Amino acid sequence: MKDLRHILSTHIPTHSDESSNLGPEPVPIRIEQALFIDLACAAWKLHQQIFDQATGQPKEELRQLARHVTVICDRFSELGLQIQDHTAEPFDSGQSLEVLAFQPTKGISRETVLETIRPTIYFSGRRILMGQVIVGTPEESWTGEGKI
Numbered sequence: 001m002k003d004l005r006h007i008l009s010t011h012i013p014t015h016s017d018e019s020s021n022l023g024p025e026p027v028p029i030r031i032e033q034a035l036f037i038d039l040a041c042a043a044w045k046l047h048q049q050i051f052d053q054a055t056g057q058p059k060e061e062l063r064q065l066a067r068h069v070t071v072i073c074d075r076f077s078e079l080g081l082q083i084q085d086h087t088a089e090p091f092d093s094g095q096s097l098e099v100l101a102f103q104p105t106k107g108i109s110r111e112t113v114l115e116t117i118r119p120t121i122y123f124s125g126r127r128i129l130m131g132q133v134i135v136g137t138p139e140e141s142w143t144g145e146g147k148i
Contacts, residue, residue, distance in 0.1 A: 036081060037121055037129050043072045044083050044119045053087070082122040084131065086113040091135045096120075098132045105136030112136050 046069045050062040058066030076083065086097065091111040100117060113133045120131035 033123070033128055036076075036079075036123065039072075040076055040081055040083050040121050041118065041129075043069060043076065044085065047073065048085075080124040082125075084120040084122070086116045086120065086131055086133050089113050091133070096127070096130060098130055099135050100132050101134045102137050103134060104139045106139050108136050108138055110138065 046065075050066050050069055051058050073083070089112070091097070091099075091113050093111075097113075097120070102111075103114060105112075105114065112135065114136040115134045116131060117134065118129070118132040120127060121129040
C-alpha cells in the first residue's frame with residue numbers, strides 16, 4: 001500500500017521542562033494508510049449496527065453509543081477521510097466496485113446495490129479502498145440458472 005506519511009501527521013504534546021514557558025513541543029506521529037482503512041471500516045460497521053438504516057436514527061438500546069460513533073466519523077471527515085456506503089444506490093457495470101454477487105430481486109426495475117459488504121473509502125478525494133457489494137438485478141432478467 002502507498003505510504004501516506006508525507007500527507008498524514010498529527011501532533012501530541014510531550015512532557016515539557018517545567019521551567020520553560022513555551023509549553024510542550026509537538027511530536028509528529030506517522031500513520032500508515034492501512035490503519036486509517038481498518039479504523040474507517042470498523043467505524044462504518046459500528047454505524048451499521050447502531051443506526052437504523054431506514055430512518056438514520058440510533059436504535060434506542062444503543063443511543064448512548066451513537067454519539068461516540070458520530071464523533072469518530074466526524075473526525076475522519078475533518079481529516080479528509082470519506083466512507084461511502086453504496087446500499088440502495090443504482091448500480092452500473094462501469095462503476096469501480098467489486099461485485100461479490102448478482103442476485104435476482106423482485107420489485108426493482110434496474111440493477112441496484114442490495115448490500116454493501118465493505119465501504120469505499122476516500123482520502124482527500126482519492127480512493128484508498130474499493131467497496132464490495134451485492135447487486136440486485138430485476139428478476140425478469142434471469143431465466144433458469146443464469147443471467148440473460
